[in-house]
Amino acid sequence: xxxYQAVIIASVVWGCSSDPQTPVIGDRPDAGVDMPxxxxxxxxxxxxxxxxxxxxxxxMVSEDMPSDMGPAIRTLVNYRSCELDSDxxxxxxxxxxxxxxxxxxxxxxxxxxLNEIFPELAQGQGVCSSVCTVNTESCSELSVNGNxxxxxxxxxxxxxxxxxPYPNPAPALPFDGELSPSELTAGVPFGAICRPPFQLSPxxxxxxxxxxxxxxxxxxxxVCWDALTGEAAADGEAGxxxxxxxxxxxxxxxxxxxAGGSYCRPIVDTCTACLDRxxxxxxxxxxxxxAQPVTPVDCNDLNADVYYDAVNPGHAFPExxxxxxxxxxxxxSDAEEQIASTLWGDDHCTACGDTCSxxxxxxxxxxxxxxxxxxxxxxxxxxxxxxxxxxxQPVDDTSRIYYRDSDGDGFGDPNVPQFACDPALPPAxxxxxxxxxxxxxxxxxxGGTEVCDGLDNDCDGDFDxxxxxxxxxxxxxxxxxxxxxxxxxxxxxxxxxxTCLAADPEVEMCNGLDDNCDGQVDLTNGVPPVGxxxxxxxxxxxxxxVQPGALSRCFEPQTAPTACPNGSWSTVxxxxxxxxxxxxxxxxxxxxxxxxDNCLANDPPNTWTNAKSYYxDRxxxxxxxxxxxxxxxxxxxxxNWSEALFNQSDCxxxxxxxxxxxxxxxxxxxxxxxxxxxxxxxxxxxxxxxDVDGDGYGPNTSGFDFCFSSMTTNEQNTYPTSNGxxxxxxxxxxQVASNGHLYTGVDQAPNKIEVCExxxxxxxxxxxxxxxxxxxxxxxxxxxxxKGSGSGWQLFECPGNKVMSGIRVRGKIPAGFCGGxxxxxxxxxxxxxxxxxxxxxxxxxxxxxxxSSSEEGSILGFAPGPDGGCGWNTITDNTLxxxxxxxxxxxxxxxxxxxxxxxxxxxxxxxxxxxTPATLNLSSESNGSQAPxxxxxxxxxxxxxxxxxxxxxxxxxxxxxxxxxxxxxxxDMSLINR
Numbered sequence: 001x002x003x004y005q006a007v008i009i010a011s012v013v014w015g016c017s018s019d020p021q022t023p024v025i026g027d028r029p030d031a032g033v034d035m036p037x038x039x040x041x042x043x044x045x046x047x048x049x050x051x052x053x054x055x056x057x058x059x060m061v062s063e064d065m066p067s068d069m070g071p072a073i074r075t076l077v078n079y080r081s082c083e084l085d086s087d088x089x090x091x092x093x094x095x096x097x098x099x100x101x102x103x104x105x106x107x108x109x110x111x112x113x114l115n116e117i118f119p120e121l122a123q124g125q126g127v128c129s130s131v132c133t134v135n136t137e138s139c140s141e142l143s144v145n146g147n148x149x150x151x152x153x154x155x156x157x158x159x160x161x162x163x164x165p166y167p168n169p170a171p172a173l174p175f176d177g178e179l180s181p182s183e184l185t186a187g188v189p190f191g192a193i194c195r196p197p198f199q200l201s202p203x204x205x206x207x208x209x210x211x212x213x214x215x216x217x218x219x220x221x222x223v224c225w226d227a228l229t230g231e232a233a234a235d236g237e238a239g240x241x242x243x244x245x246x247x248x249x250x251x252x253x254x255x256x257x258x259a260g261g262s263y264c265r266p267i268v269d270t271c272t273a274c275l276d277r278x279x280x281x282x283x284x285x286x287x288x289x290x291a292q293p294v295t296p297v298d299c300n301d302l303n304a305d306v307y308y309d310a311v312n313p314g315h316a317f318p319e320x321x322x323x324x325x326x327x328x329x330x331x332x333s334d335a336e337e338q339i340a341s342t343l344w345g346d347d348h349c350t351a352c353g354d355t356c357s358x359x360x361x362x363x364x365x366x367x368x369x370x371x372x373x374x375x376x377x378x379x380x381x382x383x384x385x386x387x388x389x390x391x392x393q394p395v396d397d398t399s400r401i402y403y404r405d406s407d408g409d410g411f412g413d414p415n416v417p418q419f420a421c422d423p424a425l426p427p428a429x430x431x432x433x434x435x436x437x438x439x440x441x442x443x444x445x446x447g448g449t450e451v452c453d454g455l456d457n458d459c460d461g462d463f464d465x466x467x468x469x470x471x472x473x474x475x476x477x478x479x480x481x482x483x484x485x486x487x488x489x490x491x492x493x494x495x496x497x498x499t500c501l502a503a504d505p506e507v508e509m510c511n512g513l514d515d516n517c518d519g520q521v522d523l524t525n526g527v528p529p530v531g532x533x534x535x536x537x538x539x540x541x542x543x544x545x546v547q548p549g550a551l552s553r554c555f556e557p558q559t560a561p562t563a564c565p566n567g568s569w570s571t572v573x574x575x576x577x578x579x580x581x582x583x584x585x586x587x588x589x590x591x592x593x594x595x596x597d598n599c600l601a602n603d604p605p606n607t608w609t610n611a612k613s614y615y616x617d618r619x620x621x622x623x624x625x626x627x628x629x630x631x632x633x634x635x636x637x638x639x640n641w642s643e644a645l646f647n648q649s650d651c652x653x654x655x656x657x658x659x660x661x662x663x664x665x666x667x668x669x670x671x672x673x674x675x676x677x678x679x680x681x682x683x684x685x686x687x688x689x690x691d692v693d694g695d696g697y698g699p700n701t702s703g704f705d706f707c708f709s710s711m712t713t714n715e716q717n718t719y720p721t722s723n724g725x726x727x728x729x730x731x732x733x734x735q736v737a738s739n740g741h742l743y744t745g746v747d748q749a750p751n752k753i754e755v756c757e758x759x760x761x762x763x764x765x766x767x768x769x770x771x772x773x774x775x776x777x778x779x780x781x782x783x784x785x786x787k788g789s790g791s792g793w794q795l796f797e798c799p800g801n802k803v804m805s806g807i808r809v810r811g812k813i814p815a816g817f818c819g820g821x822x823x824x825x826x827x828x829x830x831x832x833x834x835x836x837x838x839x840x841x842x843x844x845x846x847x848x849x850x851x852s853s854s855e856e857g858s859i860l861g862f863a864p865g866p867d868g869g870c871g872w873n874t875i876t877d878n879t880l881x882x883x884x885x886x887x888x889x890x891x892x893x894x895x896x897x898x899x900x901x902x903x904x905x906x907x908x909x910x911x912x913x914x915x916t917p918a919t920l921n922l923s924s925e926s927n928g929s930q931a932p933x934x935x936x937x938x939x940x941x942x943x944x945x946x947x948x949x950x951x952x953x954x955x956x957x958x959x960x961x962x963x964x965x966x967x968x969x970x971x972d973m974s975l976i977n978r
Contacts, residue, residue, distance in 0.1 A: 073151070074144050075201040078250045079118075079127035088128035091146040092196075097126035099191035102133050102294055105162035112191060117159050117267070118251040127251065130194045132156035136273050136286060139194035152197040155209070156273040157266070158285040159252045162189030166299035166308070166329055173324070176331035184297045184308045184329065188284040192273050198250055207241035209271035214239055223259055227269045228277045228302060232259035238279070240271055280304035299329035318344040321352035340370035361390025383421030395419040402430035409445040411436035411459075435459065454494025464492045479503070483514025483521075510554030522554040529554070536573040537561035544575035544584040544599075574599055591634035608634045616653075617642035623650035623659040650674065666707035679707045688719030690729070693745030697726035697763075725750040727763035739840045754916040755844040766978065770916025772847055774976040775834045777801055780952050783968035787941045788895050790957030790964030796857050797953030797969055798831035804888040804951040805851050806830035806881030806904055811932030824899050824932070824963040827956060829857030830881060834909065834973070847918070849885040849909040857953075878931030882906035887973070888951040890944030891966055892927050898964040903930035905944050909973075917977040922948065945970035 082088050082095035100111045115121035130138045139154040165183035167175075199208035205220030212224035214233030218241035225242045226233035233239030242263040245255035249264035256265035268275055268284070276283030282298040300306035308329035309315050316327035316334070321344075323335040335352050338344040349356035349367035356365050356372035362380035365387060366373055374382040376391035383393040395401070400420045403412025406429065414434035418427045426432065437459035438444035448457040456463050469475040469490030479488030479502035488500040505517040508529035514521050515529075522528060532552050536545025539561065549563050550573065561567045576599035577583040585599045592610040605611060611632040615624035622642050637643065651674035652658040662672040666684040671677060685705040689698025703724050706715060728748035735742050736758040743759055752761040756771035780797065798804055810826035835852035838845055882888055886906040893902035908924035925944075945951060945968055952971035957964050 073148075073200070075198075076144055076196045077198055077201045077203055078248075079129060079196065081121065081125055082128050083125055089146065091143040091148075092128035093130040093142050093194065094128070095126045096129050096131060096193060097124070099160055099193060100131055100133055101160070101162060101189045101191050103186055103189050105189045106165075107163075112160055117191075120251060127193075129154075129196070131192070132194050132273065133190065133192045136192075142194055142196070144196055144200070150197050150200065152200060154194040154196055155271065156192050156286075157195040157252060158190050158192045158268045158270055158273060158275055160191035161268050161275065161284045164188045164297055164299070166297050166331075168299075170299070170326070173326060173333040174331055174336070179331045181310055185310050187294045187296055190268075190275075190284050192285060193252070195250075195252065195271075205241070205243040208243045209266075210241045212239050212241045213237070218242075220244075223261065223263050225258055225263065225265065227275075228279075230258075230269075275301070277301040278304040280307060282307045297329055299326070303327075314343065318347035321348050323352070340367060345370070360388060361392060363391040381419040381421060393419075393421060397423075399423055402426045402432055403434040403436075404439060405429060405431040405436065406439045407436070407442040407444075409436065409442035411439075411445045413439035437461075452492035452494075452498050454496075464494065467492065469498055481517055482519045483517035485517035512554075528552045533571045534573070535569040535571060536575075537563050537567055537578070538570040538575070539564035539567040539578045540575070540581040540584075541566075541568050542575065542581035542584045543570055543586065544572050544578075545570035546575050546578045547573050589634055605632045605634075608632065612643055614638075614641045614643050616640065617650070618653045619650070619656040619658075621650065621656035621659045621662075623653075623661070625650050625653040666709060669709075679710060686722055687724065688715070689721050689724045689726075690719060691721045691726070692729045693726075693731050695726065695729075695746045695749045696721055697723045697729070697749045697751070699726050699729050700724045702729070723750070725763055727760055727765075739843070741843050756847075756913055756916065756918075757844040758840070768845075768916075769978050770918060771845070771913060771978045772836050772911055772918040772920075772975045773978050774836060775801065775849075775920070776974050776976045777803055777950075777952065777971045778974075780969060780971040782955065783890075783943065783945055783970050785943045786955075786965055786967045787891070787893070787943050788899050788957070788963075788965030790898070790959050792959065793955050793957045793965075793967075795953065795955050795969065796829055798829060798855075798857060800833070802831040802833050802855065803971065803973065804829050804857075804904075804953065805832040805854065805886065805906075806879065806888065806928070807902070808856065808877055808879045809902055809931040810877050811901070812876065823961075824902055825961050827902065827954070827963065827966075828877075829953060830879070831855045831857055832887070834885070834887065836911070844913070847911045847913050849911060851885060851887075876932060878929075880904050880928050880931060882928060885909050887922075889922070889925060889949070890942065890951065890968060891954070892940070892942045893930055893966075894940050896939070898959065898962045899966065901930045901932055902963070902966070904928040905942065907950065911975070918975055920973065920975045922950070922973065943968055948972055948974075 085094045104110045136156040142154045205222040207219035207222045214237040215235035221244040222241040224233045224239040226239045245262040245264045253264040274285040274287035282295040286293040288295040296308040298307045325334040338348045345367035346357040356367040363376040374387035380391035381393045382391045404416035412431040444455040446459045450457045475490040477488045477490040477500035479500045481502035485502040506515040508516045537549045538545040574585045614633045664672045686708040687703045690702035691698045728745040730745040808828035832851035832854045837848045888904045889907040890905035910921045912919045949970040953969035955967040
């Protein structure tokens with residue numbers, strides 16, 4: 001009975017059990033330990049209820065167990081089965097349903113279902129644990145006792161070993177072509193799981209999976225097993241304790257016959273995370289150190305000297321050599337790798353174990369290409385055919401020394417001499433001279449012709465010297481390039497032969513070449529090179545162009561400028577007038593033209609033609625004080641200079657108004673015209689007059705010219721006025737001869753108003769000018785204001801200067817007024833000659849208008865007409881005059897179907913003479929009498945001339961001798977003044 005300081009709960013016995021309900025791993029709910037839901041075991045003790053729980057058999061406390069044992073712990077005899085993580089109590093991990101591999105297996109799988117490894121599990125079942133294929137530390141997180149650490153930890157155990165990259169069984173050597181070095185380095189695929197500490201269960205041997213040494217007993221009934229032999233470990237050999245198998249083993253183990261008994265053997269021959277049967281530190285699982293925990297393939301885990309090591313593939317050589325061996329696991333025979341090899345030939349020269357090494361007479365032994373050869377000192381040779389006898393023949397006879405001629409050109413390599421034991425039999429491939437400078441090529445030998453091949457063809461110590469690409473001694477060649485780059489230079493590149501080096505591209509220039517080798521002549525990406533000429537349109541073809549429309553081209557464009565189809569191009573853009581070929585910078589400036597002929601604003605005088613001279617002229621009046629200081633100019637005269645008149649000096653060059661051509665004036669105090677005299681022949685003099693009568697005017701005969709600004713006081717008193725034209729400057733009273741009126745000089749002066757008194761008041765030479773003399777009539781016209789209607793018009797006008805002042809009307813009235821109408825059978829014009837009557841007794845004179853004469857005009861239609869059946873009264877004539885000095889302005893009357901009566905419209909003529917010239921006013925218009933009287937039929941009418949007109953005559957229309965219509969003949973009336 002195992003001795004514990006704690007009460008053991010829920011142990012499951014392997015194999016046969018007296019309890020029919022003993023749980024084993026599988027699909028039963030009682031497989032493993034069923035823990036309380038809260039997993040709190042800190043105060044768990046054995047209770048009567050626990051002993052009756054059907055899924056949790058309990059070992060009773062042993063009778064020899066001390067009564068003072070500590071608290072009970074839980075143990076497992078197998079993994080707890082599960083389907084979900086929730087099936088796993090705290091501490092037992094998660095539900096592991098498949099085992100991930102460290103790398104894909106040969107079939108491509110990178111994980112294996114756990115029920116394929118543990119066949120007792122059903123499909124979809126797993127165990128409560130943790131995968132430790134990659135991280136063994138995950139096992140330290142597990143505990144059968146929940147949050148309380150177990151007395152012994154979980155252990156990471158390899159439970160699946162995949163197919164090794166090295167085939168087993170191995171085919172006949174060699175088969176290195178079937179192996180992958182990277183696969184061999186990656187090792188054997190495997191999977192591992194965390195195994196619970198089954199050994200804590202009282203039903204499991206304490207030494208379960210514990211390391212052991214053969215000859216020393218394991219705890220309980222366990223046996224010390226050697227995985228290398230698969231049997232019980234021999235005395236002194238390391239092994240692993242395996243428990244007895246009396247029924248079933250934990251998952252991952254299987255019953256096996258060992259040393260005459262049945263024991264639970266691991267299914268992958270290891271209880272740990274590493275399967276390494278031969279103990280060489282290499283195997284399946286995590287057998288290496290921290291830097292490389294997974295080791296390369298161990299193709300024979302039963303021999304510690306056999307394994308794959310990519311870094312040291314000869315780890316077993318030369319110790320092990322056999323044709324059937326492959327100690328370095330590379331698919332090659334160890335004998336083939338070593339016999340006659342450079343590294344191991346001295347140990348295995350012609351066969352495994354044929355040693356060819358060590359010192360001999362005058363030399364040492366070495367395996368050379370599978371032949372044990374004596375490597376002699378420089379002074380001896382081996383000539384007896386037995387290398388092991390050493391080097392017995394001295395080599396100081398030069399007639400026996402030959403040199404290797406590898407290239408067969410008849411010249412030997414001085415670096416590879418060979419002593420010939422028989423002078424008559426030189427070694428094959430050797431010659432008796434050492435003149436070859438390169439024994440690898442028959443093209444390099446004394447007397448050879450130097451060519452471009454990287455060899456010293458003539459063995460003179462120089463390579464490829466003194467040669468040219470062309471027979472004419474040049475190295476010119478055509479390179480695979482464009483433009484000037486195609487002009488290549490051949491270069492000898494030794495073994496590679498001649499190389500035609502393209503010329504280096506240059507900056508594109510305007511030279512008709514492709515300088516930058518881009519396939520475009522005088523262009524780069526379609527653009528002319530920098531510095532290409534700028535071509536300017538030259539529309540007047542004078543060799544000078546203008547900026548607008550300029551093009552950058554290496555050569556002159558072949559098409560005319562757009563602006564001028566008949567123009568050309570120029571590289572000079574300084575033309576200031578491209579429409580005139582006579583104007584351009586190449587011409588001389590012609591000062592006789594207004595144009596800028598040479599397009600230079602400040603061109604020097606030596607470029608002028610037809611230049612003029614200018615002189616210093618400070619005041620710019622065209623005259624110089626020093627006329628001999630002459631300077632040429634063209635069109636623009638500088639400030640303070642002018643084209644001065646030669647030899648006419650300016651007497652004041654600070655005053656532009658003073659110079660020889662100036663006009664002497666009274667308005668300045670200086671000599672304006674530079675003649676040396678002030679105010680002589682001056683313009684601007686003022687004429688002054690005497691004024692005796694003091695009316696502000698003097699006679700023209702008394703005038704004298706003065707510069708007013710320089711007049712003396714006496715002169716100003718004597719000639720007080722600048723007004724002349726006085727026709728009477730006397731103070732003497734005189735009388736007008738025609739009327740006796742008295743007057744003096746003050747009554748006559750140019751500023752007086754003519755007052756019509758028999759004097760020339762305004763001194764214009766005309767007495768009473770502007771005073772009325774007679775009337776003037778002119779511009780006769782018809783008024784076109786017809787009154788009545790009819791035909792058979794007759795016209796009458798007063799003759800000469802006469803106008804109408806009245807009418808005489810012939811008319812009659814029907815007898816008894818029996819229904820007949822009155823009738824106007826004739827109108828006689830009374831003409832008058834309007835005149836002016838002057839009264840000279842008054843001062844000033846008075847004037848009135850009078851009709852100085854009258855005259856009857858022609859009578860129209862004075863025959864009586866029909867009386868309408870009533871008979872006529874006696875015909876009457878009625879004279880209707882305008883009074884006094886009046887004249888007629890029109891007609892008034894009454895008319896129906898014809899004019900029944902008619903009379904004059906008069907206007908008064910009035911003169912205004914107070915201010916000359918006199919004016920005529922036609923005013924005070926009045927209606928005269930009408931005739932014949934006695935009939936009031938029809939309607940009134942009135943027709944007049946314009947305001948400034950009087951009646952000159954009239955038109956009359958008669959029908960049946962009766963007047964039916966009238967129209968005035970008007971004429972202007974104005975005064976005739978003196």
